[in-house]
Amino acid sequence: MNKKLALVLIVLLGAGLKSFAQTNSTTGTATAGIVAATKNFLATLDDAQRGKVVFDFKDDAQRKRWSNLPTTIFKRQGLHMGDLTQPQRDAVLAVLAAALSPQGYEKILHIVEGDEVLKKSSGQTIFGRDEYYVSFLGQPSTTEPWMIQFGGHHLGLNITLAGEERTLAPSHTGAQPAIYELEGKTVRPLGRETDKAFALLSSLNQAQRKEAILGFQMRDLVLGPGRDGQTIQPEGIKGSDLTEKQRQMLLDLASEWTGIMHEAVAKAKMDEMRKNIAETYFAWSGPTEQGSAAYFRIQGPTVIIEYAPQRLGGDPTKHIHTIYRDPTNDYGVKWWRR
Amino acid sequence: MVEAVTSAVCRLQLLLALLAVPSAVFAHRDDQYLQATLVAIEPSSVRLQINLTPGVAVAEQVITLIDRDRDGVISTNEAAAYAESLKRDLMLRIDGRKLELKLTASEFVAPEELRTGSGIIQIEFSATPGSLAAGAHRLTLENRHLTTMSVYLINAVPPRVGSIRITRQKRNDNQSTGEIEFTFRPLHPKIAGSGGQS
Numbered sequence: 235m236n237k238k239l240a241l242v243l244i245v246l247l248g249a250g251l252k253s254f255a256q257t258n259s260t261t262g263t264a265t266a267g268i269v270a271a272t273k274n275f276l277a278t279l280d281d282a283q284r285g286k287v288v289f290d291f292k293d294d295a296q297r298k299r300w301s302n303l304p305t306t307i308f309k310r311q312g313l314h315m316g317d318l319t320q321p322q323r324d325a326v327l328a329v330l331a332a333a334l335s336p337q338g339y340e341k342i343l344h345i346v347e348g349d350e351v352l353k354k355s356s357g358q359t360i361f362g363r364d365e366y367y368v369s370f371l372g373q374p375s376t377t378e379p380w381m382i383q384f385g386g387h388h389l390g391l392n393i394t395l396a397g398e399e400r401t402l403a404p405s406h407t408g409a410q411p412a413i414y415e416l417e418g419k420t421v422r423p424l425g426r427e428t429d430k431a432f433a434l435l436s437s438l439n440q441a442q443r444k445e446a447i448l449g450f451q452m453r454d455l456v457l458g459p460g461r462d463g464q465t466i467q468p469e470g471i472k473g474s475d476l477t478e479k480q481r482q483m484l485l486d487l488a489s490e491w492t493g494i495m496h497e498a499v500a501k502a503k504m505d506e507m508r509k510n511i512a513e514t515y516f517a518w519s520g521p522t523e524q525g526s527a528a529y530f531r532i533q534g535p536t537v538i539i540e541y542a543p544q545r546l547g548g549d550p551t552k553h554i555h556t557i558y559r560d561p562t563n564d565y566g567v568k569w570w571r572r
Numbered sequence: 573m574v575e576a577v578t579s580a581v582c583r584l585q586l587l588l589a590l591l592a593v594p595s596a597v598f599a600h601r602d603d604q605y606l607q608a609t610l611v612a613i614e615p616s617s618v619r620l621q622i623n624l625t626p627g628v629a630v631a632e633q634v635i636t637l638i639d640r641d642r643d644g645v646i647s648t649n650e651a652a653a654y655a656e657s658l659k660r661d662l663m664l665r666i667d668g669r670k671l672e673l674k675l676t677a678s679e680f681v682a683p684e685e686l687r688t689g690s691g692i693i694q695i696e697f698s699a700t701p702g703s704l705a706a707g708a709h710r711l712t713l714e715n716r717h718l719t720t721m722s723v724y725l726i727n728a729v730p731p732r733v734g735s736i737r738i739t740r741q742k743r744n745d746n747q748s749t750g751e752i753e754f755t756f757r758p759l760h761p762k763i764a765g766s767g768g769q770s
Contacts, residue, residue, distance in 0.1 A: 301690060307628075308690045450743040453723045454606060460623075460692055464610060467728040467738045 264332075264496050265376050265398050271332040272374040272382070275325035279313075287313045291372030291380060297565055300383065300390035301459045302406055302555055305367065306360045310385065312369025326368050326384070333382060333393050333400075338494030344416075344423035345389050345407060351414045352387075361387055379570040388555070390459060393495070394566030400499045402491070403560035406459055410544075410553040424554050427541060430487040432524050434516065437480050438471070443522075445471035452519040452529035455540045458557045465561045468533040470517025473510075481511050488532050491539050491558040503537075510535045527551045536562050602627040602689060605634060605718055608725040613711060613736050613754055615704060618664065618671065620697045620713070621729075628689035630721045635683045646680045654680075655695050661717035664699055667709055671699035704756045708739070711752040719748065726750030735759050 276284060289296040289311075301308035315323055331339050346363055353362035365386045372380030379396040388408030394401050409423040422428070438446055448469060456466055473481055485507060492503040507514065514534030520543075521528055527543035527550035538559040543550035562568065605626045612619040626634040638646055638654045655675045664671045677696040685691035715724055724747040728738050731754075740753040 303690050307688050448743075450745050450747055452725075453604075453747075454608075454725065456608065456725055456727055464621075465730060466610065467730050467741065469741060 263376075264498055265395055265400070268329065268332045268382075268395065268496075269374040269376055271325075271329045272370065275322070275329050275368075276374070278319075278322045278325050283313060286311070287369055288373065289369060289371045291378075291570075293371055296369065296383075297371060297381065297392070298460075298462055300385050300392060300406065302388055302390065302408055304360045304387040305365045310367035310369075312367040312383065314364070315366045315368065315386075316364025329368075329382060330384060330391075333496060335493055335495060335497050335500060338496075338500075341407065341423055341494060342384075342389065342391065344421050345409055346386075347416060347421065348409050348411055348414055348423055349387050351416075352410055355411075379566065381565070392565065394569075396566055396569035398498075399566065399569050400495060401503075401560060401563055401566045402495045402499075403558055403566075404462065404564045405491075405494070405558050406556065407491075407494075407558070408553075408555045412552045412554050424490075424541075424556065427487065427490040427556070428525075428554075430483065430490065431518075431528075431530050431541065434480065434483045434487055435518055435522060435530075436524070437477075437483060442471055442475065442480075445475060446516055446518050447522070448517055448519040450519065452542060453545060455542045455555055455557050456531075457538055457540060457559055458542075458555065462564060465538070466533075468515040468517075470515040470531065470533075472512070473514040473516075473534070474512040476516075484514065484516055484532065485511065488537065488539060491556070492537075494558075506536055507534060510537075525551065536560050603629040603721070605630050605722040606725070607715060607717060607722050608727075609713065609715065609750075610727055610729050611711065611713060611750070611752060612729040613701075613731060613738070613752065614733060615735055615756060615758070616700065618666070618699045618701055618711065619676070620662070620664070620673070620699075622658070622695045622697070624658075624693040624695065625691070626686055626689070628687070631686045631689060631691075633721070634718075635686055638680070639683055644683055646683065651678055651680045658695060658717050659697060661715065662697070663712075663714040663716070665712045666701050666704075668712075669702075671701060673697040673699050706756055706758055708753065708755050711754065712749070713752075714749045716748070722748075724748045728752045728754075 279287065296311060299310060315326065318326065330342060334342065346366060349365065350362045353359065366384065366389065367386060369383045370381060372378065374380055377397055379394065381395070382393040384391045388410060390406035391402070392405050407424065412424055413420060413422050415421070435446070457464055473484065476484065485504060488507055489500070489504060492507070493500045514532065517531045519529040520526065527545070529542045532539040538561060539556065541554065541556045544553040544555055605624065608623045610621040612621070637657070638650055640650055640653070652675070655678050659673050659675065662673060664673060674697060676698045679694045681691040681693065713726060726743055726747050728741055731738065735757050737755045738752060739755055742751040743749065
């Protein structure tokens with residue numbers, strides 16, 4: 235990605251992107267907007283490229299081909315962003331902009347931009363904006379199920395669509411570095427998640443903390459990439475043992491993942507989470523001082539979110555992995571699997 | 573012959589690529605062996621689903637333990653022997669009573685994939701808890717497999733049957749040992765202890 239595209243991103247992150255996303259939601263045909271953006275991207279490709287980017291919707295191997303690892307370590311398929319022309323890359327970003335909320339789209343761009351920072355600081359070409367892949371399962375449709383995948387190092391977006399139903403589960407977000415400077419501004423791709431989690435923990439009284447804090451180390455995600463179909467017994471403090479204000483804080487924290495999706499879908503997911511809040515758990519492992527490297531998990535009947543700083547030699551607060559799952563509907567299976 | 577040369581070249585390329593990246597920058601679980609265990613408790617069985625992921629820097633050590641004849645292929649016998657060695661390093665107890673583990677499934681990816689640091693070995697054991705009385709019980713799992721290089725996760729799976737309820741989970745600091753407290757309330761008391769239906 236060159237300076238020209240960086241400028242395009244900045245413009246998209248401003249008023250232009252916001253108005254684009256809101257136009258989609260207010261017309262009530264968000265899926266139609268995503269389909270149109272995808273068809274627009276596909277139209278920019280030649281036959282060979284189209285053959286590489288569209289997979290059969292039943293291709294479970296491709297469905298599960300995502301990871302937190304760099305693309306040289308974990309091989310993706312689809313089209314490599316570094317092999318696309320500038321208009322094609324812009325068209326990929328337009329697909330993401332149509333499918334995601336403005337803040338979700340911004341988060342994704344900041345994760346990718348962070349990898350570019352990592353590339354420059356390390357001098358390693360295995361990182362950076364070029365090292366992301368786009369792919370689709372099935373044909374873009376307003377009625378039939380299909381899927382958008384976009385990912386690379388620290389990013390695995392899996393968006394399944396079935397008519398107006400859409401889900402982001404399962405998806406991985408991460409950041410390294412988790413804080414950097416861009417255009418003179420400090421960027422923290424996962425900063426809101428971090429701050430909201432510490433705010434929620436700080437709101438707990440002593441008895442609540444005793445319930446919430448796990449007495450052992452959590453060195454990694456339990457249900458990260460490669461753990462499809464698995465689930466675990468919830469731990470931590472139950473939503474029913476939180477105050478109303480704390481329950482709102484928990485939902486607001488979860489919205490950092492559910493809100494990556496287009497607002498209509500995000501609202502429906504949040505309504506579902508609110509309904510299940512009494513059965514939703516919040517667990518914490520690690521230090522409790524603001525800004526320290528700590529693991530947390532949100533787990534309810536239809537959601538699992540994990541946030542895990544990586545203790546691998548560097549500052550763990552600057553290297554974060556997260557996962558978002560729906561144990562009842564990863565990959566939107568309830569809409570299409572018979 | 574051509575395949576062997578190609579494979580060797582691929583390995584060399586991978587090694588050079590990895591050596592070119594400073595570990596602090598590379599910053600993935602390269603020097604640790606992640607052993608993640610899910611524990612499923614049922615009235616008639618306990619199942620351990622273990623996912624083993626060696627990082628790049630320790631993959632060769634793990635492969636050496638598995639691919640004993642160094643032919644670059646993990647044979648059925650080699651897989652079984654490694655699973656057996658893992659089994660010897662696991663201690664599963666219910667209420668202090670040691671349970672015998674039985675290998676029920678395993679899936680080994682090729683050494684080439686393990687060397688990337690993204691390959692996962694999946695091994696499943698089961699044990700029969702014998703006669704479970706109605707009431708509270710404690711399952712303990714200790715994992716002593718390759719302790720110097722390993723990172724552990726132990727978690728209970730939500731029970732599939734209503735007669736088992738997980739009440740508490742505890743672990744030591746590094747999760748090499750986990751305790752799962754659970755209750756057994758047979759839905760049909762007459763067949764309690766027979767590993768019966770629920």
